[in-house]
Amino acid sequence: MELLQIxxxxxxxxxxxxxxxxxDVFGPVAQDGRFAYGRITSGTDxxxxxxxxxxxxKSYLFPPKDPVxxxxxxxxxxxxxxxxxxxxxxxxxxxxxxxxxxxxxxxFTDGKIDANxxxxxxxxTLVGIYPTRPGAYRFTSSMIKPEEPYLxxxxxxxxxxxxxxxxxxxxxxxxxxxxxxxxxxxxxDIKAQAEKMKTAVKDTVTxxxxxxxxxxxxxxxxxxxxxxxxxxxxxxxxxxxxVCPTCYCFDMLDELDLSFEYGLRFRTWDxxxxxxxxxxxxxxxxxxxxxxxxxxxxxxxxxxxLEKLGIAGCVGCGRxxxxxxxxxxxxPDIDADLMRKEA
Amino acid sequence: MCEACGCHxxxxxxMPKTLTVVKTSPMTExxxxxxxxxxxxxxxxxxxxFAELSIPGIGEAPISVSSxxxxxxxxxxxxxxxxxVTAALHDLNAGDTLGVRGPFGTHFxxxxxxxxxLLFFGAGIxxxxxxxxxxxxxxxRPDYGKMFLLCxxxxxxxxxxxxxxxxxxxxxxxxxxxxxxRGSPQWEGNTGVxxxxxxxxxxxxxxxxxxxxxxxxxxxxxxxxxxxxNLGFRDADIFVSLERRMKCGVGKCGHCQIDGVYVCQDGPxxxxxxISHLVEAL
Numbered sequence: 001m002e003l004l005q006i007x008x009x010x011x012x013x014x015x016x017x018x019x020x021x022x023x024d025v026f027g028p029v030a031q032d033g034r035f036a037y038g039r040i041t042s043g044t045d046x047x048x049x050x051x052x053x054x055x056x057x058k059s060y061l062f063p064p065k066d067p068v069x070x071x072x073x074x075x076x077x078x079x080x081x082x083x084x085x086x087x088x089x090x091x092x093x094x095x096x097x098x099x100x101x102x103x104x105x106x107x108f109t110d111g112k113i114d115a116n117x118x119x120x121x122x123x124x125t126l127v128g129i130y131p132t133r134p135g136a137y138r139f140t141s142s143m144i145k146p147e148e149p150y151l152x153x154x155x156x157x158x159x160x161x162x163x164x165x166x167x168x169x170x171x172x173x174x175x176x177x178x179x180x181x182x183x184x185x186x187x188x189d190i191k192a193q194a195e196k197m198k199t200a201v202k203d204t205v206t207x208x209x210x211x212x213x214x215x216x217x218x219x220x221x222x223x224x225x226x227x228x229x230x231x232x233x234x235x236x237x238x239x240x241x242x243v244c245p246t247c248y249c250f251d252m253l254d255e256l257d258l259s260f261e262y263g264l265r266f267r268t269w270d271x272x273x274x275x276x277x278x279x280x281x282x283x284x285x286x287x288x289x290x291x292x293x294x295x296x297x298x299x300x301x302x303x304x305x306l307e308k309l310g311i312a313g314c315v316g317c318g319r320x321x322x323x324x325x326x327x328x329x330x331x332p333d334i335d336a337d338l339m340r341k342e343a
Numbered sequence: 344m345c346e347a348c349g350c351h352x353x354x355x356x357x358m359p360k361t362l363t364v365v366k367t368s369p370m371t372e373x374x375x376x377x378x379x380x381x382x383x384x385x386x387x388x389x390x391x392x393f394a395e396l397s398i399p400g401i402g403e404a405p406i407s408v409s410s411x412x413x414x415x416x417x418x419x420x421x422x423x424x425x426x427x428v429t430a431a432l433h434d435l436n437a438g439d440t441l442g443v444r445g446p447f448g449t450h451f452x453x454x455x456x457x458x459x460x461l462l463f464f465g466a467g468i469x470x471x472x473x474x475x476x477x478x479x480x481x482x483x484r485p486d487y488g489k490m491f492l493l494c495x496x497x498x499x500x501x502x503x504x505x506x507x508x509x510x511x512x513x514x515x516x517x518x519x520x521x522x523x524x525r526g527s528p529q530w531e532g533n534t535g536v537x538x539x540x541x542x543x544x545x546x547x548x549x550x551x552x553x554x555x556x557x558x559x560x561x562x563x564x565x566x567x568x569x570x571x572x573n574l575g576f577r578d579a580d581i582f583v584s585l586e587r588r589m590k591c592g593v594g595k596c597g598h599c600q601i602d603g604v605y606v607c608q609d610g611p612x613x614x615x616x617x618i619s620h621l622v623e624a625l
Contacts, residue, residue, distance in 0.1 A: 068357045071399035076362070076442035079399060081355035111608065112593035115353040222622040249597035252357075252590060254402045263400045265357060272597055280588050281404070281425040284561055286601075286623065296600070296623075304603035 004167040004183035005190050012043030014181040027092040028053050048092050052135040056097050056245030057090050068116045069265035084120035091127040096140035096315035098128045098149035100245035103311040125177045128156040131201045137318025142207035144315050158194040166194035205332050214302040226337040230328040231291025240329035241271035243319040273297050359397050359442025364435050365417050370503050373424045375433050380417040390476040391612040394445030395592050404428040405589040407472035411479040421471045447592040449612045451476040459554045460488040464567050466495040466537050466559030470503050472584055473558040490517040491544050495537030498525045541570050550575040558584040564625050578616035585611050
């Protein structure tokens, strides 16, 4: 992995020059006193010193309503796949969210390959940034392995605490992306400083169970009273899923253009915590109780996806803690409850 | 990642192939029989699998294949009108086209169970996927031992494949029994839930040498399984086909999950042994 160094001023200028070109650039921006991902037009809009964004960057790879098929109404032979066409770059992704994208990459290519996801992925450059301040509920170190963000990232920035960033070039795409920037090769002292700064900001919370022990920890706890206790407070609103960087359950939706001459089939976000998620034809609901749905959500995050894909379905960003009105969704709280006999 | 897998060469998994309706006729007030064909080839399914049918502009729905793969040139389905997509499918006529993806999922392992006696339980619309295995066994009758086929419907108006049931009834190589939960003045057959048929055949069952197949509404499974276990059936010899909301068919969308298992990929056909540890299975 090549290590470069770039002055903060030069990065701003570089981002601005990229944004002026054909590539759509997105990154964390200040919004109503908080941070959110948005389009970058001016280099100074990019706020790499963010604590946490309201939503994760997953929507750039897995949009909430993503067209996958074009057709003429009722004419199956007219169907044509729809693939993303625009190049994009997302600059400023914390290691947890980057590991979440690595998990999405695995999910959409495990078994049957989702070519619609991959088409957009191939047009996307991902640049990470190590956090410069703690997140209110972050426990990422408990949930990801340090190497996992590098499965998805094209480059990673590390704030050196002065007026520059260390810039790790991870892929050829990353090298190509930054080739027009003013980044210069970094010396050995910068490498040591970068490694130190990567772990300078500590997590606010530590999970009481080691990540790789979570599947075994959860075995046999399917009927623990915590699910009923928390389920009785759950509004089944789906906020925890909406803000989650890993949740990727979806539904399919057909919509016709107002001309009635053509239509699109969309892949739309769905959520296993919503009441109708497991309803079958005829009305039988296989996960009727909120308690069962929130149990399924946590097991997906900490067991099923970890066992299936090798990366956890939770990367410890803590967004669900903030998003949940009833305050029942935060995995460290649930795990702590599970360690007690009574919830 | 993407460069490595070369995924831009893969076709979109959402792309349907074009099907043509060969024949369609009503079976009950809400169930309609369809015969479909693909251009120049078979669907390539195995007994117990399903496919996603779609009408562009309306949507997509998972439907079980009802015919045996021994039937070539076309395949059959029975579609219950329960929502937007299935209502639109009911409006199709012979010659109309629609989309299909699949076949998907696991199948009844008919090759691996040659030589065994077969005991089928088909209740309600569960008879539709089960019929693919029943007809496969009948088309390869010398490969199997004794065959028992037990069918149940809520009432006379819900009976499916009535002509075919009549032929099964007259087929001396299969022991066929039928019941309805609620009888009526015209009904002279058995009355009661499907488990009430078991005592009528149990003297002729050899549980150690029999494979059981159960397909029906969710409420039925526990009762049939309990009876079979009491008769000495092992969980490894009991096949169930489980219904879930199989939206994408390829193990991604999450709708069909039972615990960590994807019914569209790891099912819908399971041995009871393979799912008995799953809290959400039955």
